[in-house]
Amino acid sequence: MEDILNQISKVKRDKLGTDIPILIFRVLRHYTHVYASDLLGERASNILFINAGKALGDQLGERLYDEDLKRYLEKISEFVEREKIGILKVTELNDNKLVVQLDECITCAGMDNIGKRICFFEVGLVAGLVEKYLGKKVIAYETKCNANGEETCEVTVNF
Numbered sequence: 001m002e003d004i005l006n007q008i009s010k011v012k013r014d015k016l017g018t019d020i021p022i023l024i025f026r027v028l029r030h031y032t033h034v035y036a037s038d039l040l041g042e043r044a045s046n047i048l049f050i051n052a053g054k055a056l057g058d059q060l061g062e063r064l065y066d067e068d069l070k071r072y073l074e075k076i077s078e079f080v081e082r083e084k085i086g087i088l089k090v091t092e093l094n095d096n097k098l099v100v101q102l103d104e105c106i107t108c109a110g111m112d113n114i115g116k117r118i119c120f121f122e123v124g125l126v127a128g129l130v131e132k133y134l135g136k137k138v139i140a141y142e143t144k145c146n147a148n149g150e151e152t153c154e155v156t157v158n159f
Ligand SMILES: [Zn+2]
Pocket: 105, 107, 108, 117, 118, 119, 144, 145, 146, 147, 152, 153, 154
């Protein structure tokens, strides 16, 4: 997995640089989900995106690791905002639960209400980051989503 992230991190686009319009990201993100759902079923397609998010979370967690959990979460928020994934805020943290809100979510901010939560990549990313910190598996799920008419995205992680 580390190899993949290393390979795709190398970008040579002297004129165009590293940024792309969000629509291009969303075309890849949403159409891949639709076609993977057709081929494999919706649940498998969701897991595919969760696992991609987890792979990034795992790598990123290694890079941003800090013994101090608060500091670790701050570094994550900085990364998430800098890379324009969204604006991440911790809304609840205790011994067995973390809740983060992701405003301006890269996947769904501004979408019409389609009656379901769709940000599986983001759920996986948060789960991967937490798993890296704790050194154990966690259960994570999306508890709010713009695509479900809830005005923001929210990920809840149970340790
Ligand atoms: Zn969402």
